[in-house]
Structures are given as structure tokens and as C-alpha cells.
Amino acid sequence: MQIRPLSIPGMAVLDSERRGDARGWFQRAYCGASLEEAGLPFPILQANLSFNAEAFTLRGLHYQASPLTDPKIVRAVRGRCFDVAVDIRPDSPMRGRWEAVELSAENGLAVLIPGGCAHGFLTLEPDTELLYLMGEEYRADLARGLRWDDPAFAISWPDRPAVINERDAAYPDWTGWAP
Numbered sequence: 001m002q003i004r005p006l007s008i009p010g011m012a013v014l015d016s017e018r019r020g021d022a023r024g025w026f027q028r029a030y031c032g033a034s035l036e037e038a039g040l041p042f043p044i045l046q047a048n049l050s051f052n053a054e055a056f057t058l059r060g061l062h063y064q065a066s067p068l069t070d071p072k073i074v075r076a077v078r079g080r081c082f083d084v085a086v087d088i089r090p091d092s093p094m095r096g097r098w099e100a101v102e103l104s105a106e107n108g109l110a111v112l113i114p115g116g117c118a119h120g121f122l123t124l125e126p127d128t129e130l131l132y133l134m135g136e137e138y139r140a141d142l143a144r145g146l147r148w149d150d151p152a153f154a155i156s157w158p159d160r161p162a163v164i165n166e167r168d169a170a171y172p173d174w175t176g177w178a179p
Contacts, residue, residue, distance in 0.1 A: 001034040003112075006099045008087045010114030012040060013101055014073065018108055027108055029075065030133060040112060042073065046134040052079075052123045058148055058161035059168060060120015061086060065142045069115030071135035079128025080104035081121040082158050086146070088174065089116035096176070098155050103130070118146050120168075122157055145171040152176075 001016040018025040035042045050059065061084070064070035074083055086098040101111045102124070113119050115135065146153075148161070150173045 001028055001031045003034060003038045003040065006101075008085060008094045008097065008099050008114070008117065009092055010040065010071075010112070011085055011087075011099055011117070012038070012112045014110040014112055015108070029110070029131075030073065035112070042071065042112065042133075042135055044133045044135070046137050048132040048134060048138075050130045050132065052081075052128045052130075052163075053126060054163045055123055055126045055128075056159055056162035057123045057128070058120065058164045060084070061118035061146045061148055061171065062120065063088065063116070063118040063144050063146070064136065064139065065144050068136045068139055068142055070138070071113065071115040072119065073110050073112050073133040074103065074119070074121075075108075075110035075131045076103040076105050077129050077131050078105050079123060079125040080106070081123045081128050081130065083111055083121045084119070084155055084157075085111070085113045086118040086153050086155070086174075087116070088118055088146070089114075092116070096152060096174070098153050100155070120148055122159065122161060124158065146174045147171045150174055
């Protein structure tokens with residue numbers, strides 16, 4: 001597994017070779033030893049799927065408050081999305097900055113998003129499905145969110161959302177407070 005660090009500390013693109021033959025291909029989706037070796041230990045406590053029927057569906061920006069911030073590895077298993085993380089950790093040198101990775105079933109990439117970052121995505125194709133490997137269990141009482149188009153972040157989304165739920169559309173702007 002190849003691990004390419006991004007500018008947000010603890011965030012990385014995960015790539016592994018697909019080995020193919022007449023049957024199709026095989027690809028390693030997770031390797032705890034490789035992540036440990038790279039200084040990014042990631043125990044999986046929960047796995048989630050997100051299906052999105054329409055192109056340009058936006059989910060996010062979501063995060064889980066302390067003490068159980070929610071690190072995650074996200075991979076598209078069908079379709080394609082623009083996947084974004086915003087660093088909102090109080091002690092991070094990249095606080096308030098964002099990174100994005102295009103994930104698709106075709107490119108096979110995954111992204112590791114550290115706890116303390118807000119996460120969201122915009123689907124770029126209909127019938128996009130994402131697999132989340134979670135480093136913490138979900139707790140509804142700690143679930144939080146920030147506005148996807150907050151000018152403080154100035155995220156360069158590839159398009160405007162066509163589908164967004166009321167909760168995600170109504171999240172507040174970030175004013176620099178700690179999660």
C-alpha cells in the first residue's frame with residue numbers, strides 16, 4: 001500500500017496496486033501494518049456505507065466532537081465523488097484549511113481523514129456509493145456539522161449541489177471555535 005501524506009497533518013491518500021487477470025482484479029483495501037509503519041495507526045471500530053442516487057448530492061461538512069473525534073478512511077466503491085476534509089483542530093498548523101481528493105471506483109483511491117476534521121463530499125456521478133472505515137464509533141450526541149459553503153473555508157467545489165438535506169444546508173458557519 002502506498003501512503004501519500006497531504007498538507008493536513010494525519011491526512012493521506014491511500015493507494016494500492018490492483019492485480020488483474022482474466023477473472024478481473026484484486027486490490028488491498030486496508031492494511032493496518034502499512035498505516036502503523038507510516039505513523040498513522042488506524043484500528044477499525046465501525047464500517048459504514050453511503051449510497052447517493054443523484055449526481056451532485058452533497059453530504060457534509062460533518063464531524064464528531066471531542067472526546068470521540070471520528071477518524072475515517074473513505075473509498076468510493078461505485079461512482080465518483082469530490083471528497084473534502086477541513087482541519088478544525090485547535091492545535092493544528094493547518095487549522096481552517098481544506099484538502100480534497102477525487103475518489104472513484106475506477107481510480108481505487110482512499111483517503112484517510114484524521115479525527116478533528118470536518119468531512120463532506122459532492123457526488124460527481126449518479127449511484128455513487130462510499131465505504132467508510134471508522135476509527136471511532138458514531139455517537140449521535142457528539143455529531144456536529146459546518147456549512148458546506150462557508151466563506152471562511154472557501155472550498156473550490158467542482159459544482160453546486162443539486163441535492164442537499166435540510167440539516168446539512170442549515171449548519172452554521174465556522175468562526176474559529178474549537179470542535
